[in-house]
Amino acid sequence: GAVVSQHPSWVICKSGTSVKIECRSLDFQATTMFWYRQFPKQSLMLMATSNEGSKATYEQGVEKDKFLINHASLTLSTLTVTSAHPEDSSFYICSVASGVTDTQYFGPGTRLTVL
Amino acid sequence: AQSVAQPEDQVNVAEGNPLTVKCTYSVSGNPYLFWYVQYPNRGLQFLLKYITGDNLVKGSYGFEAEFNKSQTSFHLKKPSALVSDSALYFCAVRANSGGYQKVTFGIGTKLQVIP
Numbered sequence: 001g002a003v004v005s006q007h008p009s010w011v012i013c014k015s016g017t018s019v020k021i022e023c024r025s026l027d028f029q030a031t032t033m034f035w036y037r038q039f040p041k042q043s044l045m046l047m048a049t050s051n052e053g054s055k056a057t058y059e060q061g062v063e064k065d066k067f068l069i070n071h072a073s074l075t076l077s078t079l080t081v082t083s084a085h086p087e088d089s090s091f092y093i094c095s096v097a098s099g100v101t102d103t104q105y106f107g108p109g110t111r112l113t114v115l
Numbered sequence: 116a117q118s119v120a121q122p123e124d125q126v127n128v129a130e131g132n133p134l135t136v137k138c139t140y141s142v143s144g145n146p147y148l149f150w151y152v153q154y155p156n157r158g159l160q161f162l163l164k165y166i167t168g169d170n171l172v173k174g175s176y177g178f179e180a181e182f183n184k185s186q187t188s189f190h191l192k193k194p195s196a197l198v199s200d201s202a203l204y205f206c207a208v209r210a211n212s213g214g215y216q217k218v219t220f221g222i223g224t225k226l227q228v229i230p
Contacts, residue, residue: 001161043205043222044159093158102209103149104218106158 002028002098006107013084014115020080021110023094029074030096034104035067038091050077084114117142119208119221127227128196136191136224138206145211148189149218150180153203162204165189166211176200196228 003026013019023033031052036044048069049057056069066088068080081088091111095104118141128134140146147166151159163174170182180191191204206221 004158006158041223043220046217091156095159102147102216102218103161103164104159104207105161106151108158109156111156 001103002026002030002096002105004094004096004105004107006092006094006110008110009108010111010113012113012115015085016083018080018082019084019112020078021092021094021112023077023079023107025075025096028096028098028105030077030098031074032097033071033077034095034097035069035077035079036093036095038093038109044093047079081112084112086114088112089114117208117210117217117219119206119219121204121206121221121224123224124222125225125227127229129229130198131195134193134196134200134226134228136204136206136226138189138191138221139187140189140206140208141187142208142210147209147211147216148180148182149207149209150174150178150189150191151205151207151220153205153223155202159205162191196226198228198230201226201228 005024007022033050035047038044047062050069050071052071058064071077091109093109095106120139149164150162153159163172165172165182173179178193203223205223207218209216209218
């Protein structure tokens with residue numbers, strides 16, 4: 001399967017600042033990447049689908065101006081949480097889809113804590 | 116709308132005993148079904164998938180899952196549990212049709228293997 005990395009693995013920031021999270025596909029050219037958010041003891045919530053060279057597709061209820069997604073190349077997608085607030089604290093996970101069945105391969109996740 | 120149900124929040128099993136983690140699904144048409152495992156503060160790891168063909172699917176780390184179309188189930192099984200199998204397990208489904216189809220994840224089942 002595809003190997004996916006995320007950076008940073010954890011970040012602590014002050015309320016009102018912006019945080020950028022990188023997702024890299026290390027061995028696979030991913031035209032599509034996905035960004036999920038996971039709350040404690042809950043399932044993954046799809047935030048948006050990131051498409052290389054075009055605008056991301058956001059799920060209903062996800063603020064596109066707050067969660068900026070850039071998929072600048074076939075191996076890199078970034079999620080920027082703008083003007084972060086404590087309620088944005090969460091575990092953010094990216095994935096790439098590979099193959100006909102679109103099996104998803106996940107990054108290790110980024111723990112964001114907003115003080 | 117497609118959905119996944121994992122009826123058990125937690126499954127406890129003694130080391131060496133067989134384990135089963137339950138999953139039922141609802142989707143239009145034929146499904147692609149997936150199982151993922153998540154260790155604390157990590158992303159999800161792909162275990163196995165059902166596409167078509169043999170109803171019994173074998174995956175990583177000795178896990179297998181049985182697709183039952185009449186019961187719309189895809190239970191995860193392992194003949195002999197290890198303490199290291201203790202983790203959070205997610206079942207996922209997507210429609211088996213052309214083009215990209217959104218994947219829906221279950222809420223997860225915590226597996227606790229007792230030494």
